[in-house]
Amino acid sequence: MGTFVLRRLFQLVIVLWGGATILFILFYMVGGNPAERMASGGGERNPNPQVVRNLEVRYGLDKPKPQQYVAHMSRIARGDFGESFRTREPVVDIAKRRAPTSFRLAFWAVIIEGTMGIGSGMLSARRRNSLADVVTTIAAVVASAIPVFVLGFMIKQLTGVYAYQNDWPAWARFPTIGLGDNDWIFWVIPTGNTWKYVVQPAFVLAAVSTAILARITRTSMLETMRMDHVRTARAKGLSEKQVTRKHVLRNALIPVVTILGIDFGTMVGAAILTETVFNIQGLGSQIVASAKDLDMPVVIGLTMLVTLVYGTMSLLVDLSYAYLNPRVRLGDD
Amino acid sequence: MARPLLEVSDLNVEFRTDDGPVQAVRGVDFSVDAGQVLAIVGESGSGKSVTAMSILQLLPPSASISGEVMWKGENLLEVKEPRIREVRGGEISMIFQDPLTALNPVYKVGDQIVEMIQAHGRVSRRDARDRAIEMLDLVGIPQPAKRVDQYTHEFSGGMRQRAMIAMALSCDPQLIIADEPTTALDVTVQAQVLELLTDLADRLDTAVVLITHDLGVVAGMADRVTVMYAGRMVEAGSTDDVFDGTGHPYTHGLLMSLPRLDSDVGAPLMPIGGQPPSMLSPPPGCSFHPRCPFAREDLGCMTEVPATLERSPGHVSACHRADELMADGALDHRRLVGAGRQAADTDTVSVTDDGSAPGTGTEGGGLER
Numbered sequence: 032m033g034t035f036v037l038r039r040l041f042q043l044v045i046v047l048w049g050g051a052t053i054l055f056i057l058f059y060m061v062g063g064n065p066a067e068r069m070a071s072g073g074g075e076r077n078p079n080p081q082v083v084r085n086l087e088v089r090y091g092l093d094k095p096k097p098q099q100y101v102a103h104m105s106r107i108a109r110g111d112f113g114e115s116f117r118t119r120e121p122v123v124d125i126a127k128r129r130a131p132t133s134f135r136l137a138f139w140a141v142i143i144e145g146t147m148g149i150g151s152g153m154l155s156a157r158r159r160n161s162l163a164d165v166v167t168t169i170a171a172v173v174a175s176a177i178p179v180f181v182l183g184f185m186i187k188q189l190t191g192v193y194a195y196q197n198d199w200p201a202w203a204r205f206p207t208i209g210l211g212d213n214d215w216i217f218w219v220i221p222t223g224n225t226w227k228y229v230v231q232p233a234f235v236l237a238a239v240s241t242a243i244l245a246r247i248t249r250t251s252m253l254e255t256m257r258m259d260h261v262r263t264a265r266a267k268g269l270s271e272k273q274v275t276r277k278h279v280l281r282n283a284l285i286p287v288v289t290i291l292g293i294d295f296g297t298m299v300g301a302a303i304l305t306e307t308v309f310n311i312q313g314l315g316s317q318i319v320a321s322a323k324d325l326d327m328p329v330v331i332g333l334t335m336l337v338t339l340v341y342g343t344m345s346l347l348v349d350l351s352y353a354y355l356n357p358r359v360r361l362g363d364d
Numbered sequence: 365m366a367r368p369l370l371e372v373s374d375l376n377v378e379f380r381t382d383d384g385p386v387q388a389v390r391g392v393d394f395s396v397d398a399g400q401v402l403a404i405v406g407e408s409g410s411g412k413s414v415t416a417m418s419i420l421q422l423l424p425p426s427a428s429i430s431g432e433v434m435w436k437g438e439n440l441l442e443v444k445e446p447r448i449r450e451v452r453g454g455e456i457s458m459i460f461q462d463p464l465t466a467l468n469p470v471y472k473v474g475d476q477i478v479e480m481i482q483a484h485g486r487v488s489r490r491d492a493r494d495r496a497i498e499m500l501d502l503v504g505i506p507q508p509a510k511r512v513d514q515y516t517h518e519f520s521g522g523m524r525q526r527a528m529i530a531m532a533l534s535c536d537p538q539l540i541i542a543d544e545p546t547t548a549l550d551v552t553v554q555a556q557v558l559e560l561l562t563d564l565a566d567r568l569d570t571a572v573v574l575i576t577h578d579l580g581v582v583a584g585m586a587d588r589v590t591v592m593y594a595g596r597m598v599e600a601g602s603t604d605d606v607f608d609g610t611g612h613p614y615t616h617g618l619l620m621s622l623p624r625l626d627s628d629v630g631a632p633l634m635p636i637g638g639q640p641p642s643m644l645s646p647p648p649g650c651s652f653h654p655r656c657p658f659a660r661e662d663l664g665c666m667t668e669v670p671a672t673l674e675r676s677p678g679h680v681s682a683c684h685r686a687d688e689l690m691a692d693g694a695l696d697h698r699r700l701v702g703a704g705r706q707a708a709d710t711d712t713v714s715v716t717d718d719g720s721a722p723g724t725g726t727e728g729g730g731l732e733r
């Protein structure tokens with residue numbers, strides 16, 4: 032297992048480096064002069080040539096591109112991700128500011144996805160073709176069909192605007208901007224009224240994956256319920272509860288757990304729509320904004336962070352998969 | 365005489381399906397005495413597994429079951445939850461066809477045995493584990509203390525089925541139902557595993573219902589044989605009666621299709637022609653008539669369900685022509701193969717001569733091959 036982990040970590044480093052290189056080449060191809068953009072305040076005024084020149088020297092933008100590439104990569108290798116072309120804030124500081132927000136949002140989205148997706152999937156599998164099954168099926172289709180933007184704006188409008196206008200009780204009114212300023216315990220547990228900030232964006236972010244997970248859970252349970260070993264468990268004299276818990280759920284949830292892990296990895300960096308709707312200062316929206324500004328160090332630095340999270344999650348998923356499913360031998364692939 | 369250990373009477377099982385009702389079992393009777401081995405034989409699809417599963421209420425809700433399964437004075441078809449769980453594994457154990465899928469791949473083999481032991485008594489984990497090791501040792505698994513902590517994929521097919529047998533015996537059941545326990549195994553280990561099962565059952569005085577499609581494995585092992593075809597019992601009796609005084613053309617067909625190791629070196633196998641019928645719409649009359657070389661319309665083969673009649677004490681069969689065919693020796697599989705074929709041919713000719721049964725039964729090959 033040790034060699035498996037080492038090999039995967041090595042692969043991850045290659046992926047990070049390759050991703051950064053591709054981004055660098057893209058910025059190079061898109062062209063534009065970042066120094067000019069900086070000096071123009073993002074295109075608002077005509078840049079002063081002297082200021083542009085100074086900036087070019089300061090950031091090494093006057094050097095040939097390959098030299099810039101080598102310089103940037105070797106700084107990254109030393110842990111220095113440079114600073115924003117636009118605000119001059121160090122990329123590491125931006126990451127420190129943005130990452131916790133993204134983590135918290137993704138964490139709660141995955142909690143919602145896990146509980147609601149697995150719960151309703153189990154329910155509809157155990158009561159196949161019942162009203163509950165039909166309702167969850169329809170809800171799942173609707174949830175995955177509504178665009179995130181639409182769902183987000185509707186919820187925001189309802190609980191954040193309409194609720195206030197119509198004097199709904201306090202518990203039914205929700206703040207709709209950001210994730211609040213209160214402290215978090217263990218990084219992810221909200222204090223005070225912060226949960227009110229988290230619940231709606233987390234729900235919106237989780238909606239599509241929850242619907243998909245519910246379907247997968249249902250299918251996986253139904254498949255497992257038909258398996259021979261479940262019949263054996265029953266023939267052994269186990270109670271229906273033991274059969275479900277130890278021999279159906281345990282086997283059926285193996286693929287579900289892996290999906291949850293991968294979803295977390297994705298949500299950390301790709302919650303752009305949700306972050307936009309709820310004005311949340313997360314990693315995804317920062318990457319998009321910086322890309323528009325051709326702010327190369329920020330884009331490369333944050334993209335590498337997001338890739339690192341995803342890569343780590345998928346490694347953890349593979350490890351847990353091997354743990355949950357003894358037939359899988361790590362390193363065979 | 366004491367009552368039999370298990371007595372199944374007039375068992376009927378029907379499945380509701382999208383294509384209509386499937387009559388998987390139609391009026392089956394059999395009984396097993398303590399310590400006895402009963403074989404239930406028939407081609408695939410004849411209702412053997414469904415019969416076995418109905419005994420322990422293991423069929424899906426789409427099955428409607430009627431009849432009686434008497435066990436220790438109770439009808440197992442009617443007992444409720446906690447009691448049926450006591451019976452399952454505690455008094456009657458099952459062994460299934462494919463040990464790879466019948467065991468859960470995500471738990472250690474030993475843990476699955478422990479789970480069963482603990483379901484049937486207040487036993488500490490450690491004691492249950494010791495018992496599991498003891499059982500693995502009993503069924504001839506080498507290094508049981510190590511094997512107990514391995515997963516099914518680390519076992520070979522034969523070893524897996526041995527582990528299943530160990531599990532099945534772990535709570536001292538009085539009856540084991542083994543549903544084609546060797547069908548999924550490599551031929552080289554089939555005999556070993558079967559011998560182990562009957563050996564242990566004999567030593568532990570456990571009765572066995574051995575389900576198989578291979579009449580050949582039955583000969584040395586079973587005390588009694590029940591032959592099933594298309595959900596019905598067509599013949600039942602002591603193993604000697606069924607082999608040596610065969611009372612049904614289907615049984616005869618099964619016997620003729622066995623590899624003949626005793627005499628007649630090189631004699632060809634003679635499989636029964638055609639396929640078993642779909643249980644959605646089984647043939648009227650004798651279900652076997654489309655494949656039976658002896659079928660005669662004038663004797664009711666196509667229209668009347670043959671009654672199950674006693675041919676000798678304790679030996680029954682359900683065939684309109686059983687007495688006549690038995691008297692002629694037409695059902696004696698030990699007769700020279702050539703003679704057997706001749707008998708069948710003659711018979712076919714006589715049917716056609718009657719002009720009463722154009723195109724009956726002999727189509728599709730039968731014994732004419």
Ligand SMILES: Nc1ncnc2c1ncn2[C@@H]1O[C@H](COP(=O)(O)OP(=O)(O)O)[C@@H](O)[C@H]1O
Nearest residue numbers: 379386388407408409410411412413414415643
């Ligand atoms: N759950 C089920 N639903 C519908 N039909 C079934 C079901 N289980 C078995 N059958 C049908 O019942 C018949 C007998 O099956 P089975 O007892 O498994 O045969 P055997 O074990 O003798 O090969 C078959 O025709 C099979 O298709």
Ligand code: SF4
Nearest residue numbers: 650653656665683684
């Ligand atoms: S002779 Fe008639 S009753 Fe007897 S097995 Fe053949 S078809 Fe059935």
Ligand SMILES: [Mg+2]
Nearest residue numbers: 412413543544
């Ligand atoms: Mg079967």
